[in-house]
Amino acid sequence: xxxxxxxxxxxxxxxxxxxxxxxxxxxxxxxxxxxxxxxxxxxxxxxxxxxxxxxxxxxxxxxxxxxxxxxxxxxxxxxxxxxxxxxxxxxxxxxxxxxxxxxxxxx
Amino acid sequence: xxxxxxxxxxxxxxxxxxxxxxxxxxxxxxxxxxxxxxxxxxxxxxxxxxxxxxxxxxxxxxxxxxxxxxxxxxxxxxxxxxxxxxxxxxxxxxxxxxxxxxxxxxxxxxxxxxxxxxxx
Numbered sequence: 001x002x003x004x005x006x007x008x009x010x011x012x013x014x015x016x017x018x019x020x021x022x023x024x025x026x027x028x029x030x031x032x033x034x035x036x037x038x039x040x041x042x043x044x045x046x047x048x049x050x051x052x053x054x055x056x057x058x059x060x061x062x063x064x065x066x067x068x069x070x071x072x073x074x075x076x077x078x079x080x081x082x083x084x085x086x087x088x089x090x091x092x093x094x095x096x097x098x099x100x101x102x103x104x105x106x107x
Numbered sequence: 108x109x110x111x112x113x114x115x116x117x118x119x120x121x122x123x124x125x126x127x128x129x130x131x132x133x134x135x136x137x138x139x140x141x142x143x144x145x146x147x148x149x150x151x152x153x154x155x156x157x158x159x160x161x162x163x164x165x166x167x168x169x170x171x172x173x174x175x176x177x178x179x180x181x182x183x184x185x186x187x188x189x190x191x192x193x194x195x196x197x198x199x200x201x202x203x204x205x206x207x208x209x210x211x212x213x214x215x216x217x218x219x220x221x222x223x224x225x226x227x
Contacts, residue, residue: 001169034213043202043217044153055215087153089214095168096211098153 002026002090006099012107017078021102023088025069032092033071035064038101039084047086048073078104109133111203111218119197119225125190129203129218130183137161137181141206143214144177144188146199154199158210159186166210193225 003026013019023033031051036044046055048064051071061076075082083106088099115127129142136142143158157177159165165177171190179186190197200222204214 036214043220044214045217046213046215049207049213049215089153091208091212094166094211095170096155098155100152 001095002029002093002097004088004090004097004099006086006088006102008102009100010103010105012105013078014107015078015080017107019075019078019082019104021073021086021088021104023066023071023073023099025071025090025092028068029090029092031067032090033064033066034089034091035062035073036087036089036098037082037084038087044087049091075104080106109205109216111205111216113201113203113218113221115201115221115223117222117224119193119223120227121194121225122192125188125193125197125223125225127188127201127203127221127223128185129187130185131205132184134205135181136179136184136186141210141212142179142186143204143206143210145202145204145214145217146197147202147220148196148199155211156188156190156201158206160210195225197223198225199223 035048038044052064085101085103110132141158144156157167176189200220202220203218205216207213
């Protein structure tokens, strides 16, 4: 099975900061990488699919990059509504695996 | 607008069977797209349980395959999850989701989730 590892597991940041989250796969997954945002008590929401494609309604301050086995999610100018947990997920092979999550907290 | 809603008992006894239903509105589950179950133990990450596409045998996570059945009732536009021989480790929020591209693809629409606790 493909393993997904995110770093950091948590981070503290201020409104307006630039935030970068890294996701590494245990093997080459090409561009089969998605990002989700989850707020407390809510279901995850799809943010970005296939590395860098925005789901409808996602603000342009979010961006994704990478290929192969290393990927990043960047939030430029963090907003109050962005404080949440972010998960990456590989959609290259079964079973689809999620990273352990990165919790973005208010500094 | 496509919406998914999970329903089922919130409490299941150990060794018994967990049964949940996902009702889909705004889209026919007989059309294109896979449909999936995903779970999240309290305070932990996300685990894919399995996916199905109408008229095709379901795809299951190997770690749960021996205990899981996913089925569909297209007349009600619903699909269901059955997980037998449950233990406390099966306590989780269970989500149903629509899946793009393939059975392990992009989970683009989610239900709100339902907490199932396994306890005597």
